[in-house]
Amino acid sequence: MKLLTNIYQVGGPSLTHFFDATVTLLKGKDGWFLIDCGTPEGYEQVKENIRKAGVEPSQIKFILGTHGHYDHVGAAHLWKEEFGCRLFLHALDREQVEAGDSVKTSAALLYGTQSVPCLVDGLIAEGDAWEGEGFTVEALYTPGHTMGSVSFEVTAGDYRLLIAGDAVWGGFSEKIGSSEEAWRETLDKITSRHYDFYTFGHVNPQLIADADERLKEAKMAFGNYYNPWFKTFFETYRY
Numbered sequence: 001m002k003l004l005t006n007i008y009q010v011g012g013p014s015l016t017h018f019f020d021a022t023v024t025l026l027k028g029k030d031g032w033f034l035i036d037c038g039t040p041e042g043y044e045q046v047k048e049n050i051r052k053a054g055v056e057p058s059q060i061k062f063i064l065g066t067h068g069h070y071d072h073v074g075a076a077h078l079w080k081e082e083f084g085c086r087l088f089l090h091a092l093d094r095e096q097v098e099a100g101d102s103v104k105t106s107a108a109l110l111y112g113t114q115s116v117p118c119l120v121d122g123l124i125a126e127g128d129a130w131e132g133e134g135f136t137v138e139a140l141y142t143p144g145h146t147m148g149s150v151s152f153e154v155t156a157g158d159y160r161l162l163i164a165g166d167a168v169w170g171g172f173s174e175k176i177g178s179s180e181e182a183w184r185e186t187l188d189k190i191t192s193r194h195y196d197f198y199t200f201g202h203v204n205p206q207l208i209a210d211a212d213e214r215l216k217e218a219k220m221a222f223g224n225y226y227n228p229w230f231k232t233f234f235e236t237y238r239y
């Protein structure tokens with residue numbers, strides 16, 4: 001599903017396996033890359049969706065992980081084994097992924113399965129940038145859901161897009177590395193910036209417009225992150 005020129009959503013609960021977080025395919029100046037890659041359960045369908053976008057999975061050079069959870073980077077070891085892709089993550093989520101810590105990666109807690117240990121090839125820090133064909137991507141450090149959570153700001157012409165991972169509308173649990181204090185600061189940080197569109201970790205293929213207002217609502221709804229399924233949120237929230 002094309003989101004913007006050279007940017008596609010190729011994974012997510014309505015596109016691949018229902019375990020999968022949003023997977024975004026982007027055309028970098030030095031080759032194609034992914035932001036998050038979903039779970040092993042959705043791996044084959046993610047590859048199929050990449051082909052539908054006219055790209056061969058073997059063209060994927062690297063994966064930028066928003067954070068070290070199973071639904072976001074659980075399939076990274078498969079991408080490394082089959083295609084030699086490199087995985088990049090923030091330093092504070094590295095250990096749990098490399099150790100295959102199935103509690104901290106949420107694999108056991110939320111998905112009834114185990115994480116496969118996966119080496120991280122490089123680290124992501126605030127301000128790191130990647131040149132795309134017609135856009136730039138910049139990392140924004142957005143801890144709270146986990147302490148190694150990052151979001152990505154995409155600037156494409158006049159458009160400012162935030163790819164937020166689980167930094168908005170994610171679930172809060174100390175077992176999977178959440179911190180309320182850090183998360184509240186992150187929501188202040190995100191809402192102090194300007195975006196035309198945003199997308200996040202568990203969403204249908206879409207760019208959510210009126211982003212500044214919608215992100216303010218996401219901040220106001222922080223209490224629901226403690227139990228994101230408590231309400232029928234599709235009736236209540238406007239994302």
Ligand SMILES: [Fe+2]
Nearest residue numbers: 069145166170
């Ligand atoms: Fe997560």
